[in-house]
Amino acid sequence: MLSASGIGRKGILEPADLDIFEGEVVGLAGLLGSGRTELVRLLYGADKADAGEITVRGQRAKIHAPRHAIDRRVAFSSENRRAEGVIADLTVAENMVLGVQAQRGWLRRLSKAEQDAIVAEYMEALGVRPADPHVPIGTLSGGNQQKVLLARWLAMQPELLILDEPTRGIDVGAKADIQRKVAELAAKGLSVVFISSEARGGPAHHPARRSPERPSQDRRTRPHRGGPRRARRLHRPCRARREERVPMTLLKHHLFWPSAALVTLIVVNVIANPNFAKITLRDGDLYGNPVTILRESAPLMLVALGMTLVIATRGIDLSVGAVMAVSGAVSLTIIADAPDPGSLGIVVTAIVTAVLVALVLGAWNGFLVSVLGIQPIIATLVLMLAGRGVALLITGGAITTVTSAPYKFISNGYLILLPVAFFVWVAVVAAVALLERRTALGMLTEAVGINPESSRLAGVRSRGIIWGAYIASGVLAGVAGIINASNTMAADANNAGYLIELYAILAVVLGGTSLMGGKFSIAGTVIGVLTVTTLDKTIQFLGVPPAQSPVFFAVVVVIVVLVQSPRVHQWGRSLSRRRAATDRGDGGGNAAAASAAPTRKEVGV
DSSP states (O other), X not given: OEEEEEEEETTTEEEEXXXXXXXXXXXXXXXXXXXXXXXXXXXXTSSOOXXXXXXXXXXXXXXXXXXXXXXXXXXXXXXXXXXXXXXTTSBHHHHHHHHHHHHHOSSSXXXXXXXXXXXXHHHHHHTOSSOOTTSBGGGSOHHHHHHHHHHHHHTTOOSEEEEESTTTTSOHXXXXXXXXXXXXXXXXXXXXXXXXXXXXXXXXXOOSSOOTTSOOOOGGGOOOOSOHHHHHHHHHHHHHHXXXXXXXXXXXXXXXXXXXXXXXXXHHHHHHOGGGGOEEEETTEEEEHHHHHHHHTHHHHHHHHHHHHHHHTTOOOTTHHHHHHHHHXXXXXXXXXXXXXXXXXXXXXXXXXHHHHHHHHHHHHXXXXXXXXXXXXXXXXXXXXXXXXXXXXXXXXXXXXXXXXXXXXXXXXXXXXXXXXXHHHHHHHHHHHHHHHSSSHHHHHHHHHHOHHHHHHTTOOHHHHHHHHHHHHHHHHHHHHHHHHHHHTEEOTTTTTTTHXXXXXXXXXXXXXXXXXXXXXXXXXXXXXHHHHHHHHHHHHTTOOTTTHHHHHHHHHHHHHHHHOXXXXXXXXXXXXXXXXXXXXXXXXXXXXXXXXOOHHHHHO
C-alpha cells in the first residue's frame, strides 16, 4: 500500500525503509526519541523529509504537507492529543467533521444532514460518552477525546491509518475499545501503523470480550449504583437545580453582557437628557443622535469587522488606520486631478482604484504573516508606520480637498429615510456573516485560531485562511477610508484613521471575541462598535471638555469591561451564595459552595 525508501531528515532521523501492505497492522515500538514518531511524521508530511522517496500503491508520491498525504488517503493521529489533536473550544461534532470539511474546502460546507450522519455513525460505533455531540470536546475524558479523533480520521475513509500512542493516558475501557476497533478495521482491509511504548499496547492484544463487570464508560458519566430509591431522591434536587438555572441561560449567552452594556449606556443618556433619543423627520429624512450614531459608526464598523477576522486567526492588524489614509488619499487625488470631479464615472474609478490598493496592502500583511511567519504585531507595525508616509507622498504632503457631489453622497447622502453610510455597513456585515456562517469558512477560521497545528494536521489550509483574513481587513479598511474621506471631503494623511486600530480592537473585545483567537462573534463586534460610538457621542452630548474626554472615555471603558468580565461574574455569584448561606444560617460560604457544586453521585444521576 505504501513504501518508504531511505526516508530521513538530517539531524532528526537516519534514512529508513518501511513497507506497509493492505490490511496489515504494523507495530512500531520504542521509547520517546527513538525515531518512531519522527518516521511517521515524515511519511505524513507533518515534517519535511530531505532524503528518500515514498510510493503509494506503486506511484511515487510527493508528500510535503499533511493535505498531500490526505489526498492519497493517508491519515495520522499524533501522540500529542492536546497540542496536535483536539480543537478544544470546538464541539465534539465539529471536531469529528473537521477533516472531511477540510477536504471539501470552505466553500462546499457539509450540510447539517451530512454532519449528523457522520457524527451519529461514529459516536455509536466508537461508544463516545457522553453521547452529546454539541458539548465542547474539552469537557470529555481523555479516552473519549481519543475516540473523537479516531472518528475524525475514519470519517475521511483512509486506506492507511497511522496511530501514534493512541492508548496513552486513557482508561482501560477506552483503551480496549480503541484496540478492538483497530483490529476490526484491519480485518476489513485498512492498513494501520500502530505506535506504542507499552509492551502490550497494540491491537493484537485487545481483549476478545469485555467483561460485563467492567463496562467501558466515561468516568464522568458513570451511573450511580446506590439503587433506584437513592437515585430518585437525588434526582429531585437535580431537577430543581435545573429549573433554577433556566433564568441563568440568558445571562450566560455570549451577547447578553455586550448588549446590556450598550442598553445601559443609552438609558443613562436618556435619563441625563431625554432629547438624546429624539428622532425627527425633516425633508423626508430622519435626524437625531441615534441616526448620527448609525452613520458615524460606518468607518469603525468596517475596520472592526476586518479586525475580528484577523483576531480570530490569532493575529492583529495595526495598519488599518494607515490603510484608511492611503485609500482616502488615492481616491481624492484621482478625483482632484480629473477634469470633472463631479463625474460619476470618475468617482467610481477612484473608489475601485483605492479599494484595489487597500487589497494589495492587506495581501502584503498576509504574506508577511502567513508565508514568512513574521509575528502579526511586527508585520502590521511596518505598514502602520510606512503607510502614512505613502499617503503623504500621494497627496504631495498637503491636505487634498475636492468638491464632488457623488463622492460626498457616500457618507452624507440619504436613502430611504436613513444615511447611505448606514446601509453600506449593514450590507458589509450581512455579506461577512453569510460568508463566515453559511460556508465552512467560519468553523475553519476558528479551528486555525484555536489550534493552528491541529488544524494543519487535519488538512486545513491554514496559510490561505490567515492570508485571506488580512486581505479582508485591508479591503474593509480601504472602504472605511473612502467613507471617512467622503465625510470630510479631504485627504489628511496624518489624521485619517488616527488610532482607529485601537478603537477597533476595543470594539471587538467588548463584543466578546478573545484576543487569543478562535471563537469570534460578528454580532458581538457590531454591538461593540455601537457601544464605542455611543460612548463617544455621549462625551460630546454631556459636554465633557476635550482635555478630559480621554480620561472619561477610559473610565467608562474600564467599567464596561469589568461588567463583562467572567471572573467578576464568578466573584459576584460566590458573594451572593455566601450571603444567602449566611441568611439561612447554614454555616456560610462552605455550605454555599457545597450546595452550588453537585456531588459526584448527583452528576451520575
